[in-house]
Every structure is written in structure tokens, then in C-alpha cells.
Amino acid sequence: MGFRKISRDVKLAAIRLHERNLLSLQDILDSCGFSECTWFRILKLWCETSDVVNHQPSTAMRGCLRALDREDIDCLLRLVRQNPDYFLDELMHLLATNQFISVHFTTIFHELERADVSYKKLKHIAKEHNETL
Numbered sequence: 001m002g003f004r005k006i007s008r009d010v011k012l013a014a015i016r017l018h019e020r021n022l023l024s025l026q027d028i029l030d031s032c033g034f035s036e037c038t039w040f041r042i043l044k045l046w047c048e049t050s051d052v053v054n055h056q057p058s059t060a061m062r063g064c065l066r067a068l069d070r071e072d073i074d075c076l077l078r079l080v081r082q083n084p085d086y087f088l089d090e091l092m093h094l095l096a097t098n099q100f101i102s103v104h105f106t107t108i109f110h111e112l113e114r115a116d117v118s119y120k121k122l123k124h125i126a127k128e129h130n131e132t133l
Contacts, residue, residue, distance in 0.1 A: 006032075008053050011042050012052055014028050015043070068101065068103060068111055072095065075095070075098060076091065076095060076112070076115075080112065081125060088109055089105055091105070092105045092108055
């Protein structure tokens with residue numbers, strides 16, 4: 001079974017049943033629907049923190065931090081639209097001089113991918129750019 005949220009009350013009830021020896025571990029797992037792995041993770045958290053819910057800030061904030069903020073990405077997209085023939089290292093240099101931010105060219109590549117800028121779209125922009133000249 002995949003990830004599912006288990007309420008705090010069910011976890012606490014399972015801990016109390018186990019501490020008071022009212023049910024065997026297997027009966028607790030069967031009645032609560034826990035796997036052994038989940039049970040021991042809950043028990044470890046209970047022993048370490050006296051709570052069954054992890055309140056760490058790392059669980060609340062998911063994903064990696066972004067090196068470029070919205071303003072930097074807008075500048076990057078403007079640069080690409082002005083001249084779609086730029087190489088990634090040229091874009092890296094332009095970001096360093098215009099936005100005063102130093103990032104690796106793979107970061108620029110990933111941000112262009114996230115902004116849905118593909119080779120096909122760049123080719124189309126370059127074609128439009130050449131027609132206006």
C-alpha cells in the first residue's frame with residue numbers, strides 16, 4: 001500500500017495498547033493497519049520526542065531551494081527571446097554581469113526546461129528573429 005496519512009489519535013491509541021500490554025504487537029498492527037516499519041518509526045518518534053507526529057520544519061517544506069528567483073528567470077527568458085542563439089555559458093556570463101548572480105550553466109538549463117523553453121521553441125524564436133532583421 002502506498003503513502004497514506006495516519007491520524008495522531010490512531011498512533012497514540014496503538015502506543016497506549018502496546019505500553020499497557022493489552023494486545024500483542026501483531027494484533028495492534030492488524031487492527032490499526034500499520035506495517036511493522038511504520039510501527040517502529042512511530043515508536044522511535046514516541047521514545048525520542050514523547051509525540052507521534054514529527055514537527056520538524058524539514059517535513060513541512062518540500063523540494064529543493066531555487067538558485068534563481070522570479071526576477072532572474074524573467075531576465076533569462078528575456079535574454080533568450082532577444083537572442084535565441086546564446087550558448088549556456090554566454091547566458092551564464094550575462095546573468096553574472098546583469099543580475100549579479102553566479103550560477104552554473106546546468107542551473108540555467110534546468111530553469112529553461114522548467115520555463116518550458118525547448119529546442120523546438122528556440123528554433124521558432126530564432127526563425128522569427130531572423131525574419132524581422
